[in-house]
Amino acid sequence: MRWRARAPLRHHRLQTILTVAAIATAVSLPVVLLSVGGGVFQHELAQLQNAGYEIVVSASGVHAVDQSHSLAASIDRVGSVTAASPVLSFALDAFVGPGGGAQPVLVEGVIPQAFEATEGPTERSVLPSPLPLGDPTDLVHYRGGSYRGVASWDVMVSTPFMQSSGSGTGTSLILSPDSNRSGGVAFNVTGVFGVPPTTLGPTAAYAMVVPLSDLQVLAGLGAARTSGDPPLDAADTIEVALDGAAAADPSQIDRAASEIQGLVPFYGVTSLTQEAQHLQEANSVLTGFYLALSSVALAVGLIFLALVLVRRVESERKSIGIQRAMGVPGRFIASGIVRTGLLLSGGGAVVGVGAGIILVRLLQVYGSPEVQAAANLAVFDPRTLILLGAGVVGLSSLASALASRTALRLSIPEALR
Amino acid sequence: MNPAKAPRIELRGVAKTFGGGRPGEVRALGGIDLAIAPGEFVSVEGPSGCGKTTLLNLLGLIDVPTRGELTWDGRPIGNRSERERTRLRLSGVGFIFQRFYLLSTLTARENVELPMRAARVPSADRRARADALLASVGLTPRAEAYPHQLSGGEEQRVAVARALANRPGILLADEPTGELDSANTEAILDLLVRVRGETGATLLVVTHNPKVAQRADRHLQMRDGRVVADDGGR
Structure with a gap:
């Protein structure tokens, strides 16, 4: 009807x-x-939940986290912390081959073992394990106000960089803080890593990975202020991973963050649960x-x-x-x-x-x-x-x-x- | 649905004013006293604007008097709530209009079924009664036709069938043959008279047509909102 x-x-x-x-x-x-x-x-x-770490220590403004190695060691001793990984990113110029021009690259400086312990699933899928970077103790070359006796500095390059530059495992390249090749340091390419597919973020966030102290030296962030002082030892952040049970419990994460904040009262300590919130x-x-x-x-x-x-x-x-x-x-x-x-x-x-x-x-x-x-x-x-x-x-x-x-x-x- | 018993209708001093209290107020009815016995066939005549349609609207509970009292079997109903008057209209009053006023989106059968649907008559009963009513007005073959597919005479026969759907006690027709030729006028009048005879309903017809008025038992003449002549059925 x-x-x-x-x-x-x-x-x-x-x-x-x-x-x-x-x-x-x-x-x-x-x-x-x-x-x-x-x-x-x-x-x-x-992304936050799969970061591989739960807490981040960072400095406000343009200041870096100072004495990052010793701070990381102190944080390591906090209960439920499994690894504290200082990370420094710095833009350098790379020279490949004798006549190669300067290529600007973003280099990540890490302590290999600590970094591996704070890798998230995505990073784990594209980075080799163990990281083929010698110098696992990183700061061992620093003595009496400067780095000495470094025979060979290692670098891992990303696949896109390898393809664009013709470099590869076994080749060498020079990394310099400026466009002057003579001010740089020779690195051996000891490994290659893939670039994770990214969405809504910078692709190939970094082109190279080197030991943290090597990058600090090149960037001028590892030099002693005066002879005899410990070096500046700067990092952008310290990423802190907790053990499995604590990592899954927001209250334990907050407790660990609060304990770490006590160690670094002048820096910011942020838990990723807070970030998620x-x-x-x-x-x-x-x-x-x-x-x-x-x-x-x-x-x-x-x-x-x-x-x-x-x-x-x-x-x-x-x-x-x-x-x-x-x-x-x-x-x-x-x-x-x-x-x-x-x-x-x-x-x-x-x-x-x-x-x-x-x-x-x-x-x-x-x-x-x-x-x-x-x-x-x-x-x-x-x-x-x-x-x-x-x-x-x-x-x-x-x-x-x-x-x-x-x-x-x-x-x-x-x-x- | 049982047939509604035709009530005794009484109007005492019924007046209707439009735009009351404002400049340009129109007094459509000016105090009417009238009694209509159950089953009477009454014609209402008079010049345009004399208040015939207003009287019909008051009798059919479409409108309410400004003053006076309207009763059915002695029960005042003229000033009841809109909801009550709607209920009484649905079960007790059948309307036939000059321009037929069939719903254009419904077929002839659906138009006839509409009042029964509103009265919640079960679907099968509704359809059977609609078919019976269409048969009684000679329109069985046209049951599925839409209004625009019907002639004027056929449309008015559908309108009569629709008015009878809920077996009302009162049939009110406003110029029911005003748009029909003489043959169709006679056919519709015959139909109304037959229906009235079969159902015992009160039939009140507003008309300008003397031939229509002649068929009525009682004749009212209106002028300027008043009943000026009533032969009382003699």
């Missing part, structure tokens, strides 16, 4: 199509924002922002729906007047309008969710590299999509209620005139 809500939809086909399109447009925006935003958040969270908070703020932005689009869509329904009531005032004159109850007429509203908004929600998913797929293929990377992380959470659709359909009842009220306030004699 045609008094199902579909009949008027068929009779006003263009109006129906436009209304569904408006609601679908309004729905597709939050689908894209929430799925991509949620995906990026989950990716970042996974901050990330979660930031994600909540962003989600709220997405929803606020989306609610504007949804409000416009629903105002459009309300206008269409009220317009429809106006155009069908005679039909409504006839029904009311015959004694058809108001709820019967209102339920027809609500059903029409539900069909329009439900159709719009379904089309909008589909359009949102298609839009994300298109961004994955045709977006800029950054957009593609973000779109590739999109997560279509069925619960979110269902809630979104249900919210739209629920809100549409407000639009339907407005139109129903208009219908029920029609004066029957005037409608029949």
